[in-house]
C-alpha cells in the first residue's frame with residue numbers, strides 16, 4: 001500500500017474493504033466490455049459513516065471516486081479511466097433491505113441492495129416494488145438511481161425518479177445529507193433528491209433510499225398481439241388505455257427481426273408464432289380485481305381493437321414464456337455479435353414516423369444495416385440496434401456515422417439519445433449537442449457547486 005491514501009484508509013476499513021491488484025480486475029470492465037479502466041484500489045465500505053470517512057480522505061488526497069453498483073448500465077459510467085489514479089467505491093457490502101413501513105407503503109434499502117432483493121422484501125410484505133428489468137438480479141439501488149433506470153413497468157408506475165421518496169447521500173466533502181423522508185408531499189424548497197437521481201455518481205454517493213410501494217396486483221393478464229405496423233401499435237395502446245385505463249402495465253414493441261434472431265440464436269426458447277408477425281406488442285394488464293373479470297375485459301378490448309389474432313396467456317407460466325422471449329432479445333443479439341446500440345426516446349406518437357425516417361436514413365448509406373428495434377413503446381423508448389455485416393468489434397468503426405444518422409432523426413422529433421442507460425463515458429461528448437447551452441451551463445454550475453474539485457466520477461456524464 002504505497003499511496004498515503006491507502007494507508008489512511010486501512011486505519012478504518014477492514015481488510016476486505018480495500019482491494020488492490022488482480023482482485024480488482026472484475027470491477028474494471030464495463031458490462032459491454034468497451035471500457036477497461038485502471039485503479040488505485042477498489043474500496044468496499046460497509047456503512048454510510050465509512051463512506052463519509054472514505055470521501056473525506058479522498059478529498060484530502062485529491063483522489064477521484066467512482067461509485068459502482070452492479071456495473072450493468074452499459075455506458076462506462078461505473079468504470080474508472082485508464083490513469084489508475086481513481087478509487088472505485090463498490091456498494092456491494094451495503095446490500096441490506098432495511099425496513100418496510102406497511103402503514104406508509106414504503107421500503108428503505110441500502111444503496112448496494114440488489115433490485116431483485118428489494119422486490120422480494122416487498123413481496124414478503126405483500127406489496128409490489130415495481131422497478132423491474134432484465135438486469136434486476138445484478139443492478140443495485142444506487143446504480144439504478146444513478147441512471148434513473150426505468151424498465152418494464154414504467155408505463156404504470158414510473159421510473160426510479162417517480163418511485164423515490166427519500167435519499168441519504170454522502171456529499172463530495174464527506175458531509176452526510178439525510179433526506180430519507182418517506183413523504184409523498186413536501187413543499188419545503190428545492191427537491192434536492194432529484195439532483196442526485198440520474199447524476200451518475202457525479203454529485204455524491206447515494207447510500208440509502210426510501211421508495212414507494214404499491215398493492216400487489218391480484219389479477220394479471222399478458223398477451224402477444226400482432227400489429228400491422230408501429231402506428232397500429234400506438235393506436236392499440238391508446239385504445240387499450242381508453243378501455244382499461246391505467247391497468248396497462250407494460251407495452252413492449254417487438255419487430256419481426258427480433259423473432260428471427262430469437263429463433264436463430266436462442267432456439268431453446270418457445271416459438272409462439274408459426275408465421276412471424278411484422279410487428280408484435282407484448283401487453284400486460286394488471287389489477288386488484290378477480291382474474292376472470294380482467295381477462296375477459298382484456299380479451300374483449302383486444303377483439304374490439306382488431307387484435308383478434310392475439311395470443312393471450314392462459315396461465316402464469318404462459319405469461320412467463322412471453323416475458324422470457326422479450327427479455328432474451330438482448331441475449332440473442334449478444335450471441336450474434338457486436339451491434340451499434342441506441343437507447344433512444346421520442347414522443348410515443350412520433351415513433352411510427354421515427355422508424356420510417358431512421359430506416360431510410362440508415363439504408364441510404366448502409367444498405368447492409370440490419371435494424372433490431374424493440375422495447376418500451378408505451379414509455380416512448382426503444383432499443384434501436386444496428387448490425388453490420390461484420391459483427392466483430394470492427395463494426396464500432398461505423399458507430400459515429402450511424403449515431404449521427406439516427407440521432408438527427410431523434411432530434412427532429414424532439415427526442416433523447418439516452419432514455420434509460422445514461423450518458424457515462426459513451427455519450428458524454430454527444431450530450432452538448434442534445435441539451436441547450438443554457439442547460440449545459442446549469443449542469444456545469446450544479447456540478448461545480450456540489451463537487452468543486454471534480455472528484456466525483458470525473459469524466460462521466462459531463463466531459464471535463
Ligand SMILES: Cc1cc2nc3c(=O)[nH]c(=O)nc-3n(C[C@H](O)[C@H](O)[C@H](O)COP(=O)(O)OP(=O)(O)OC[C@H]3O[C@@H](n4cnc5c(N)ncnc54)[C@H](O)[C@@H]3O)c2cc1C
Pocket residue numbers: 031066067068069070071072073074077078091111132133134135138139140141142143144145146147148149150151152199200201202204205206207330420421424457460
Ligand atoms: C440485460 C440488461 C437489461 C437492462 N434493461 C434495462 C431497462 O429495461 N431499463 C433501464 O432503465 N435500464 C436497463 N438496463 C441498464 C441497467 O441495468 C440500469 O441502468 C441499472 O439501473 C444500473 O444499475 P447498476 O447497479 O448496475 O449501476 P452501475 O452500472 O454500477 O452504475 C450506474 C451509474 O450509477 C453510478 N452509481 C452507482 N452506484 C451509485 C451510488 N451509490 N451513488 C451514486 N451513483 C452511483 C455509477 O457511478 C454509474 O455512473 C439493463 C441492463 C442490462 C444488462
